Amino acid sequence: MSISNLDSLFKPNSVAVIGATGELGHVGSVIMKNLLAGKFLGPVMPVNPAVDAVAGVLAYKSVDTMPLTPDLGVICTPPDTAPEAIKDLGKRGTRAAVVLSPGYNKLSRPDKKALQQRMLEAAAPYGVRILGPSGLGLIIPGIGLNCSLSPTDAKPGRIAFISQSASLFTAVLDWAGTKGIGFSYIVSLGDRADLKYGDIIDYLSSDPNTRSILLYVESVTDARSFMSASRAAARNKPVLVIKPGRKLWTVHPPGPEEGRDEVYDEAFRRAGMLRVFEIDALFDAAQTLARSRPLRGDRLAILTNGGSVGMMAADSLLAGGGKLAEFSDDTRTALDGALGPNWLRDSIIDMGFDAEAGHYEKALRILLKEPGVNAILIIHVPFATVSGVEAAKAAATVLGKTSRTVLACFMGFDQSGEEVRLLTAAGIPTYETPDKAVGAFVHLVRHRRNQELLMEMPASLPTEFYPDLDAAKAVVGEALADGREDLSEPEAKAVLAAYGVPAIASRMAADAADAVAQAAELGYPVAIKISSPDIPQPFDVGGIALDLETPEAVRESAEAMLVRVARIRPQARVTGFIVQEMGRRVGARELFIKARVDPVFGPYVVFGQGGLAGRATQDAAVALPPLNMSLARDLIFRTRVAASLTGTEADAGADLDAICLTLVQVAQIITDVDRVSAIDVNPLLADEKGVLVLGARVRADASREPDPHRLAIRPYPRELEECTVLKTGRKVLLRPIRPEDEPAHFEFFKRLSPEDLRFRFFGVVRELSHMEMARLTQIDYEREMAFIATTEDESGKPETLGVVRASTQPDNSSAEFAIIVRSDQKGAGLGRMLMEKMIRYCRERGTKVLNGQALLENGGMQGLAHKLGFDVSKNFDEEVAEMRLDLQAPTPSLPKT
Numbered sequence: 090m091s092i093s094n095l096d097s098l099f100k101p102n103s104v105a106v107i108g109a110t111g112e113l114g115h116v117g118s119v120i121m122k123n124l125l126a127g128k129f130l131g132p133v134m135p136v137n138p139a140v141d142a143v144a145g146v147l148a149y150k151s152v153d154t155m156p157l158t159p160d161l162g163v164i165c166t167p168p169d170t171a172p173e174a175i176k177d178l179g180k181r182g183t184r185a186a187v188v189l190s191p192g193y194n195k196l197s198r199p200d201k202k203a204l205q206q207r208m209l210e211a212a213a214p215y216g217v218r219i220l221g222p223s224g225l226g227l228i229i230p231g232i233g234l235n236c237s238l239s240p241t242d243a244k245p246g247r248i249a250f251i252s253q254s255a256s257l258f259t260a261v262l263d264w265a266g267t268k269g270i271g272f273s274y275i276v277s278l279g280d281r282a283d284l285k286y287g288d289i290i291d292y293l294s295s296d297p298n299t300r301s302i303l304l305y306v307e308s309v310t311d312a313r314s315f316m317s318a319s320r321a322a323a324r325n326k327p328v329l330v331i332k333p334g335r336k337l338w339t340v341h342p343p344g345p346e347e348g349r350d351e352v353y354d355e356a357f358r359r360a361g362m363l364r365v366f367e368i369d370a371l372f373d374a375a376q377t378l379a380r381s382r383p384l385r386g387d388r389l390a391i392l393t394n395g396g397s398v399g400m401m402a403a404d405s406l407l408a409g410g411g412k413l414a415e416f417s418d419d420t421r422t423a424l425d426g427a428l429g430p431n432w433l434r435d436s437i438i439d440m441g442f443d444a445e446a447g448h449y450e451k452a453l454r455i456l457l458k459e460p461g462v463n464a465i466l467i468i469h470v471p472f473a474t475v476s477g478v479e480a481a482k483a484a485a486t487v488l489g490k491t492s493r494t495v496l497a498c499f500m501g502f503d504q505s506g507e508e509v510r511l512l513t514a515a516g517i518p519t520y521e522t523p524d525k526a527v528g529a530f531v532h533l534v535r536h537r538r539n540q541e542l543l544m545e546m547p548a549s550l551p552t553e554f555y556p557d558l559d560a561a562k563a564v565v566g567e568a569l570a571d572g573r574e575d576l577s578e579p580e581a582k583a584v585l586a587a588y589g590v591p592a593i594a595s596r597m598a599a600d601a602a603d604a605v606a607q608a609a610e611l612g613y614p615v616a617i618k619i620s621s622p623d624i625p626q627p628f629d630v631g632g633i634a635l636d637l638e639t640p641e642a643v644r645e646s647a648e649a650m651l652v653r654v655a656r657i658r659p660q661a662r663v664t665g666f667i668v669q670e671m672g673r674r675v676g677a678r679e680l681f682i683k684a685r686v687d688p689v690f691g692p693y694v695v696f697g698q699g700g701l702a703g704r705a706t707q708d709a710a711v712a713l714p715p716l717n718m719s720l721a722r723d724l725i726f727r728t729r730v731a732a733s734l735t736g737t738e739a740d741a742g743a744d745l746d747a748i749c750l751t752l753v754q755v756a757q758i759i760t761d762v763d764r765v766s767a768i769d770v771n772p773l774l775a776d777e778k779g780v781l782v783l784g785a786r787v788r789a790d791a792s793r794e795p796d797p798h799r800l801a802i803r804p805y806p807r808e809l810e811e812c813t814v815l816k817t818g819r820k821v822l823l824r825p826i827r828p829e830d831e832p833a834h835f836e837f838f839k840r841l842s843p844e845d846l847r848f849r850f851f852g853v854v855r856e857l858s859h860m861e862m863a864r865l866t867q868i869d870y871e872r873e874m875a876f877i878a879t880t881e882d883e884s885g886k887p888e889t890l891g892v893v894r895a896s897t898q899p900d901n902s903s904a905e906f907a908i909i910v911r912s913d914q915k916g917a918g919l920g921r922m923l924m925e926k927m928i929r930y931c932r933e934r935g936t937k938v939l940n941g942q943a944l945l946e947n948g949g950m951q952g953l954a955h956k957l958g959f960d961v962s963k964n965f966d967e968e969v970a971e972m973r974l975d976l977q978a979p980t981p982s983l984p985k986t
Contacts, residue, residue, distance in 0.1 A: 092292045093900055094218045097185035098284075099229060099274060099292065101160035102131045104236065105152065105183070107174045108165035109135030109143040116191045117165035119238050120226070121146075127242060128233025134159060151177070158182040163226070163236055168193045171222065172207040179215025186212070187236060188221035188279070205282035212283065224279025225258045230272050231298060237277065246271020247300035248375055249293045251286065253278050253307045261305075261368060270372055273299040287314035291899045294322035301327040301375045307334075309348070309356075312690045312801040316360050317871040318899070320802075323361030324543060324864070327378035327536065330357050330364050331371055348689030355711040356690050356801060361543045363536045373525060374532040377518050382494050386463030387534045389527075390414035390456050392449070394480075395470030396439035398500070402468060402523040403437050409531035413437070415461040427451035442472045446479035453487040464494035464530060468523050469508075471501040481508040485515035494533065498526040542723065543867070554589040554754060561587040561762050565789045569764065574789050575622050578667045581787040584762070585770070588754040592782035595669040601647035605640045607668040614638045614671045619650050623661040625786075628701070630657045636671060643668075672783045674774050678733055678743055679703070681771035682752060684759035690801040692759040696752060698730040699772040706730075714756040715804040717828065721749035721756075734775065741777035748773075751780050760804060766790040803870040809930065815917040819880065821890060823926050826875040828867045830889065833879070835862060837889035842912040848947045849909040851969075865894075872897050876926050878910075878919055890914045893923040895931060895939065903938040904931050908950070920949075924957055932976045939974040 104124060110117040117137070121144050124133045135143040138150045149155045152162075152174075162178040164171050168190040175186055188208065196204065205222065212219055220227065226237035230245040241262040250272055252258045258277045265272070273296065276289060286309065293299045302322060309315050322328050332353055357364045363378070365371050389411055393399035403413060413436040416424070424432050428448060432438055438456075440448045449467070456462050469480050477499055488495050497519045499508045509519045520526035561584045568576045576584070582592040594611055597620065598604035608615045619632030627633050631653045634646035647666055654661055679700035686692050690713060697709030710727035712720060725731050725748060736742020751773065759765055767788040774781045810824040826834075838846075838857060857865075868875055875894035882888045891910035898904070906927060910920045931939050943950040945963060951970050954961050959972040 092288060092898075093902070094184035094216050095288070095292045097160045097183070098187075098218055098220060098227070099296075100232070101185070101234070103134070103157060103159045103161070104129070104131065104234075105134045105136055105155060105159035105162045105178070106143075106165060107136045107152070107162055107178075108170075109137050109148065110140065110165075111143050115165070116189050116238065117143075119240075120163055120165055120189065120236065123235040123237060123240070123242075127235045129235075130233070131160075132157070152181050152183075153177070155181070160185065161236070162186040164188045164190060166190060168196060168204055168222070171204065172211040175208055175217055175219065176211040176215075179212060179217045184216055185218045186220070187226050188219055188282075189224070189226055189238065190222055193222050201280065205280065208282055218288075219283035220276070221279035222282060223255075224277035225255045226277055228262075228272070228275040230275075237275075241266060243275055244269070244271040246273060247298065247379065248272050248303060248372070249274045249276075249296070249299045249301070250303045250305075251276045251278060251289050251293075252305040253281075254305055255279075257305050257368075264368055265372070268372070270376075281310065285311050285314065287311055287318035287899070290315075290318040290322050290328070294318070294325055299326070300379045301329065303371055303375055304328070304330040304362075306330055306332045306353075309353075309689055312356070313798055313803065313871060314899075316356060316690075316801045317803075317869050319357075319360035319362055320543065320869055321872070323540070327375060328360070328362045329371055329374055329378075330362050331366065331368070332357075332364065348687045351711045352687045352690050352693050352713070355693065355713055358539055359542065359713050359802070361539045363532060363539060365532065369525075370528060370532070373520070373529050374536075377496070377529040377533060378536055381496075381518060381533060382492050382516075384464060384494050384533045384537045387537075388412045388414040388461060388463045389530055390416075390459070390462040390465045391437040391468065392440070392452055392456065392465060393437060393468035393470065394440045394442055394444040394448075394472070394475065395468065395500075396434045396437070396441075398468055398470055398523055399437040399439055400435055402466065402498075402527050403435065405524050405527040406530070409527065411527070411531050411534055414459070414463070416459060417461060420455060420459045420461075423455045424452065427455060442470070443474050444480075445475060446483040449480050450483040450487055453484060457487070457491055457493055462493070464496065464533070466523075466526055466530065467495065467497045467517075468526070469497075469499045471499075477501075477508045478511070481511040484517070485511045488517055489515040494530075496520065496526045496530060498523050542720075543863075554750070556589065556754070556757060556761065557587040558761050561758065562764075565762060565764055565787070569789055569791045574791065576787040576789065577620065577664075578669075578785055581768075581785040582782065584758060584765075584787050585754075585782060585785055588758050590751055590754050590770075590782060591780060592785060593670050593672045595667055598647075598666040598668050600665065601644050601651075604647045604666045604668050605643050608637070608640065608643045611668060611670050615643065615668055616671055617643060617646055617650075617666050617668050619654055620664045620667050621654070621658075621661050622664070624654070624658060630654050630661075669783075672774060672781055674776055674778070674781065676740070677774040677776040677781075678730065679772040680730065680748065680775055681709075681769070682755050682773060683770070684755050684765075684768040686759070686766050686799070691799040692756070694724070694752060694756045694759070696724050697728050703771075712752075712756075713801055714760045715800070715802065716753045716756040718746070718749045718753065719828075721752040724752060725749065736777075743775040744777055744779050747779040748775050760800060763795045763799075764789045764791065764793045766793060806870055809876075811926065813922055815914075815919055815922075817917050819917070821878045821880045821919070823876055823878055823922065825870065826866055826868060826877050826892065826894075828863075830877065830879075831859075831862050831866045833887050833889045834866055834892075837892070837911060840911050840913065841909065845909060845912050848944055848950070849907060851942075851944060868894075872899060874927070874930060876923055876930075878923060891919045891923055893927045895927055897931075897936060901934065901936050903940055904936050906939055906941045908941075920953055921957070924953065928957065928974065928976070935977075937975070937977055939976055941972040942969045943972065944968065945970055 108117040109121050134155050135148040137148050140148050142148050158181050162183045164174045171190050228235050228237050230243045235242050239259045293302050391399050495517050497512050497517050512519050564580050564583045577597050579595045596607040598607045614636050616635045618627040632650050637643050681699035683695040692714050694712050695709050708729045712724040734743040769786040772783050873896050877892045878890040893908040895904040895906040951961050954972040959974045962971050
């Protein structure tokens with residue numbers, strides 16, 4: 090993943106069309122026509138040895154004969170010629186190419202893959218970036234460049250649209266034209282031989298002309314780079330996505346290379362993106378998010394002069410997961426005085442059909458003072474007795490400077506009319522219908538929740554658990570050595586036990602007599618169930634017996650099960666019985682946890698209601714590892730069963746921390762044990778005493794090889810932890826920063842001197858907000874790293890002594906570092922230890938250059954950099970010292986201090 094040379098694609102000053110022609114309908118003809126018809130000011134140079142001119146423009150025989158080097162090349166020649174054309178462009182100095190070779194889509198899949206590889210090999214020596222092959226090209230309205238096969242141009246705007254679908258590319262252009270929507274960039278990815286979602290998102294994330302990024306996604310092939318780029322972009326600007334197939338896959342399950350839709354859905358949410366399901370909603374949400382004030386909650390006040398319309402809007406709000414605002418006694422009294430005594434109608438503010446502009450103004454001023462109102466929706470219904478323009482003026486007057494989120498729907502008026510103009514000028518988004526307005530608010534709520542997920546401070550584990558990875562791998566290895574991919578239930582519970590998950594004791598029994606013997610060792614009462622790789626749910630065949638209190642009951646139940654299975658599933662292989670202690674816990678909730686491996690996004694975890702009730706309710710939610718306590722709690726509260734876990738005055742509920750910890754532990758198993766492909770914990774009993782696993786299954790895959798990139802989100806790199814000793818003799822742990830370090834990091838900043846803070850941040854810093862601290866502690870280990878030095882204080886609590894961090898370019902070409910050590914720890918060698926650790930880390934991951942800056946007066950940092958081999962130069966214009974270390978040069982022996 091890299092943004093190198095993408096300026097040549099998105100900001101070209103000149104374009105060459107390889108294979109340009111005047112032949113009607115040919116790709117080379119369409120591209121020339123579109124390029125010349127636009128307002129692009131740079132030269133467009135057709136290349137075709139068989140003609141002298143194309144569309145009245147002088148043609149060149151080859152790339153070498155062009156009078157200047159084009160920034161961008163468009164290849165319109167047959168597929169087999171594309172690699173050579175890329176090579177010729179690269180030699181000439183062109184750094185970006187759009188491949189639109191006619192006939193490419195008729196090639197077989199293997200031939201397409203082979204051609205893509207040849208193109209990449211041709212591009213690599215010169216750093217040429219390739220858009221395509223296939224697709225429709227790109228449009229950059231801001232510079233008047235239509236380098237696409239679409240006959241429809243676009244007007245300039247602040248929305249970037251990236252589409253994997255050629256048909257949607259043109260459909261959106263047509264749709265946007267009728268709505269007056271403009272774009273910064275419109276990109277058709279095609280088959281993504283080189284440029285993928287992650288590359289484009291990374292570029293657009295820092296593009297000042299792009300306010301929001303819209304994606305149409307059919308499939309993702311580079312999950313980790315996609316997630317990494319999306320998470321970084323979503324912190325800066327709204328990223329919205331449409332992905333089709335949600336309902337289709339309920340009928341046609343995904344193929345072996347296709348990710349599951351519910352996993353895609355969770356990936357989008359975890360990345361801070363907002364998923365919508367219609368083109369209208371995509372652009373409505375983009376414009377709403379770009380124009381709205383920050384939302385502080387999910388309670389909406391509906392102010393209307395049409396009660397029935399307001400009630401319908403309230404229904405839509407509640408159905409979409411929003412909440413109606415609540416009003417304090419003071420607000421109710423004020424509204425009584427402004428509107429009369431009968432304004433409240435089913436929790437909406439109904440001013441009545443005879444409402445005047447003054448009523449809007451008075452009601453809005455009152456609502457803006459109500460803390461229980463997070464946003465306001467104004468719905469105006471046209472009546473002969475009231476002027477829509479006057480109502481809009483009143484609203485604009487009150488709301489022009491508010492920081493509260495306000496949306497408006499003026500029904501019956503042209504959306505280009507005076508009412509909408511007044512509201513838009515005041516920064517108030519307007520919608521054609523109440524449903525669209527409510528839908529926009531629901532999108533704001535969902536987007537806010539996703540952003541909070543990116544910034545949330547995770548809770549600490551209720552108890553530290555130390556997994557025995559070797560023990561878990563040994564159990565799995567023994568099963569695979571026996572030729573079994575399905576572990577027995579006792580083996581599955583042994584894997585869980587290695588990670589600290591409490592499970593009821595189970596034994597395998599070969600036959601009825603062995604079942605009696607195992608029951609005697611466990612102690613009565615017991616439960617038994619049939620063991621068969623062909624019967625995933627023993628209950629379905631009467632293969633479970635509970636509360637057996639005597640040997641005779643165990644023997645009779647086992648023999649009866651064999652008879653039933655032989656009758657109902659005659660082909661099923663029965664391997665014996667599972668005998669286990671009875672796990673009666675009166676009042677406990679039955680839950681389930683599953684872990685699977687998605688072909689696109691890797692391991693994922695499913696949580697929901699367990700037992701027979703769960704099969705009926707289908708109540709479940711999905712999360713991507715790595716999990717922490719906060720993410721586990723979020724997963725729980727996205728299910729309906731969560732309501733029964735919190736308890737009431739009469740019911741203690743369940744131990745939520747214990748459930749969260751179990752989710753973290755199961756997620757860690759599927760993450761750590763490479764050959765585990767599936768885990769089922771069902772039922773998991775949960776009550777106020779904790780959790781207990783009754784049933785468990787684990788499936789392994791002998792063909793699965795270790796893959797460090799199989800998680801879509803890089804997990805905490807525990808292998809980078811390192812113990813060391815300072816010059817003072819104090820023991821410290823150097824390790825990557827974790828989200829849970831936020832409280833200790835606040836304390837760390839309190840103990841820094843003003844001068845240290847100025848040296849670190851190049852200015853006066855008094856305190857950091859939660860959001861700013863979250864950015865420092867919740868990092869993406871794929872493209873950032875921060876090592877902290879931590880130890881225990883006198884009371885045994887963890888404290889941070891220093892931190893070094895580096896932010897890496899997406900292509901790993903360079904990283905920029907910053908370091909700060911607590912003021913009372915100077916002279917103990919900690920700064921050098923941290924810097925050396927960061928240098929080793931960056932060098933080992935292949936980063937080429939490590940850069941940093943220090944204020945000219947920060948002599949200590951410059952001296953340390955010199956000792957570590959950095960080139961240090963002074964930039965007197967910027968008043969900084971610039972430090973640069975070539976990480977791939979031979980490592981010199983560093984002097985000791």
